[in-house]
Amino acid sequence: MDINRIIRVDMSTGSVSEEEAPERYRLLGGRALTAQMLLDETDARVHPLAPDARLFIAPGLLGGTSVTTSGRTSFGFKSPLTGGTKEANVGGQLGHRLARLGVKAIVVSGASQDGWQRLDIDKDGARLSSADDLGGKSNYELHRELVGEAVNSRAAATIGPAGEHRMASASVAVTDPEGRPTRHAARGGPGAVMGAKGLKAIVVSDEGAPRVVPGERKDAFRQEGVKFSKVVLDDPRTHNLSKTGTAGVVKFVNRENVQSMPTRNHRKGSWELADGISGQEIDRLGQERGGKMLPCMAGCIIKCAILYNDAAGQHVTTALEFETIALLGSNCEIGPADAVAELDRMCDDIGLDTIEVGNAIGVAMEAGVLSWGDFEGAKGLLEEIREGTPLGRIVGNGTAHVAKTYGIDRVPVVKGQGLPAWEPRTLKGMGITYSTSPQGADHTAGMVTARGATPETLMKQSRHEQLVMMAIDSVGVCQFSNALPGDMATFISNRFDLDYEDEQVLKMARAGIEAEREFNRRAGFDSSDDRLPGWLHEEALELPDGPSIFDIDYELVDKVWAE
Ligand code: SF4
Structure with missing residues (x-):
């Protein structure tokens, strides 16, 4: 049809x-x-x-x-x-x-x-x-x-x-x-x-x-689907996601040589209590309480959604993901897992972006509206959002809005959108993506987590990953399937009875990005909007081999879409 x-x-x-x-x-x-x-x-x-x-x-x-x-x-x-x-x-x-x-x-x-x-x-x-x-x-x-x-x-x-x-x-x-x-x-x-x-x-x-x-090529479509599923199931990344979801990365990114676990409004990159909100701890609790790993949609064989129950075995949430854990958890110094799960459920119920709200509460903590680690205070703010009180409207309108209201100058946003957990001072490719994505700070716009690569290589990787993510979001598969342009070209060919090549997938993606960039241009954006906040260039994270800031030259960053 x-x-x-x-x-x-x-x-x-x-x-x-x-x-x-x-x-x-x-x-x-x-x-x-x-x-x-x-x-x-x-x-x-x-x-x-x-x-x-x-x-x-x-x-x-x-x-x-x-x-x-x-x-x-x-x-x-x-x-x-x-x-x-x-x-x-x-x-x-x-x-x-x-x-x-x-x-x-x-x-x-x-x-x-x-x-x-x-x-x-x-x-x-x-x-x-x-x-x-x-x-x-x-x-x-x-x-x-x-x-x-x-x-x-x-x-x-x-x-x-x-x-x-x-x-x-x-x-x-x-x-x-x-x-x-x-x-x-x-x-x-x-x-x-x-x-x-x-x-x-x-x-x-x-x-x-x-x-x-699909039409005439329905048999080929089906066979390619089976083949693709097998590749997905054999991928070690799938095994990890199926066991501990995206929360499984917490322990890894919290290490002192990665420091990608935002803490205290992104002042630090690791939190001493992070083990209590890690995928391994959530898995351990799940075994005691009847937790399980689920697909978020029919037909997903990866099943990275964590169903999290409370100590009485009652459902709390099925969306306890890394970004939520990092922004509502370590960034606000709130734990353990039960506390973050409760905040997550409230966000789902009220209808809120956990990344934006985690950043907004972090800035509110920095402003002294509530204390670091104040779980009850954070719940109170979410209730204010639900009620639409003046304070609730300040926080519910996002990170930059809170910062402006309270005169805070360390604002974790790009193009007005709150920073995800992936740290641009240590994972500098993420900084290139956050700067240049037409979407603002968005980890799903193009993940580049390589360390030690040259700036030129990171710039090219960011461009490639942003194109691949545009393609993935356009064919409508999940990023965790790790579909490659060749996979997508094969599916499109068999779905629509035509011969589509990898390059056409990337061409379609580039046209999509250009449509987004053109909209932003018409809305008044220019290259000065493709920048990270200044404090990411000045406040270093202390890594074992020395201090680390985002120090990639913007002349190079601007080449992401100029070439
Ligand atoms: S579709 Fe993606 S996000 Fe949803 S459960 Fe499957 S792997 Fe996870």
């Missing part, structure tokens, strides 16, 4: 219409598609929360198929956090269901004049209806109500209170295979954009929809 329906939802008039995707979008999906549509359809100078701003939601090119991890979904929009282009990428059950209904993209414009609305999509079409009964509800309650027992055919994408308050760190929560709201399109504030439109929930049911089966 073709996946070529574009569903347009005008929240101002309450109308829903459909059209066939134009031919020029045929080989675009996920991030490349939302980036191009954002550029084509949105004035880059628009206020991100204005009715004229648009929200684009798209599964990847392989959505709905049997390729492992291929059910990811892209949310594209102008970010209320960065003021530029944004793509927030999410797993969960939404992408496959949209693709099975033939949906290539949903475009949401306008703003509701009639209270909260919900959008239902199923085999009979797409409909808007009043959702005032859902207003004020948090994500766990929402997903129980909207998905409930129908978890095998239904998925929801919802905003919690943070999105209702239009906060710049608000996420969109997507249903996981157990019906919980633990997967989040988090970065850059998609929840705020959805909230500004008055759209509380999107509910997708693929009951009765046909399976997505």
Whole structure:
């Protein structure tokens, strides 16, 4: 079947219409598609929360198929956090269901004049209806109500209170295979954009929809899928992820010669209590409490999602990931694992990006709003966000907003977005990615963790990894599948009955990045925005072989996209 329906939802008039995707979008999906549509359809100078701003939601090119991890979904929009282009990428059950209904993209414009609305999509079409009964509800309650027992055919994408308050760190929560709201399109504030439109929930049911089966080359497609799964399963990185999830890296990055465990608002790169929030400790607790490793979407054979129970064996969260642990944990000096898990659950429930909020709370601690390690204080701040109090709005609007409010000059952001855990002073390739990604500080934009390589090599690696990640986010597979351009070219060829080469995958990715960069240019960005905050050049981390700062020449950094 073709996946070529574009569903347009005008929240101002309450109308829903459909059209066939134009031919020029045929080989675009996920991030490349939302980036191009954002550029084509949105004035880059628009206020991100204005009715004229648009929200684009798209599964990847392989959505709905049997390729492992291929059910990811892209949310594209102008970010209320960065003021530029944004793509927030999410797993969960939404992408496959949209693709099975033939949906290539949903475009949401306008703003509701009639209270909260919900959008239902199923085999009979797409409909808007009043959702005032859902207003004020948090994500766990929402997903129980909207998905409930129908978890095998239904998925929801919802905003919690943070999105209702239009906060710049608000996420969109997507249903996981157990019906919980633990997967989040988090970065850059998609929840705020959805909230500004008055759209509380999107509910997708693929009951009765046909399976997505490629055309003439379906046998080759299936065989390549089996081959790819075997490569993924044999990869040692998969074994580690399947055992301790991304949390498994905590002990490694906390070592004194890596120092990539942000501590005390990124002042230090390791924390003496990090063992208590490590993947190994979480694994040990899980064995006592009935924890387990789960897929975040049907068909993922890696299963890196940690289901974390409390001491009584009750579910707390299924999203205890490295970045969350680092930003809400060591960066705020909060532990042990039970405490971080509770904060994580609150973020999922309220609908918040854990990276942004962890950074924002770290800056609030630096400002003396609460003390380092104050777990109860951090919970209190999250409750203030839920309630939309003035202090809650300050923190919920992100790291830079907190810093500005309290006059803090050590601001861990690039293009207004909070720094992930991967440390640019020791892993300098990450600094190049954070500087040059059109997305702002985003570890998923292009991971370069090599140490000891020349600056020139790191610059080239950053460019290559950013292109590969654009391709991965566009075909809609998970980065942890480690799909190579050749894998993606083979799948696209067999999926669409054409002969696609590795170079075309990278060309498509480059065009996607250029669409994002062009949007940012039109929004007023220039090369001065492709810079890390000054303190990363001045405050050294003390490594065994000497102090380390981010010291790569920006003339070289600027070559990432100049060449
Ligand atoms: S590897 Fe992890 S994040 Fe990726 S699809 Fe599987 S469970 Fe989700």
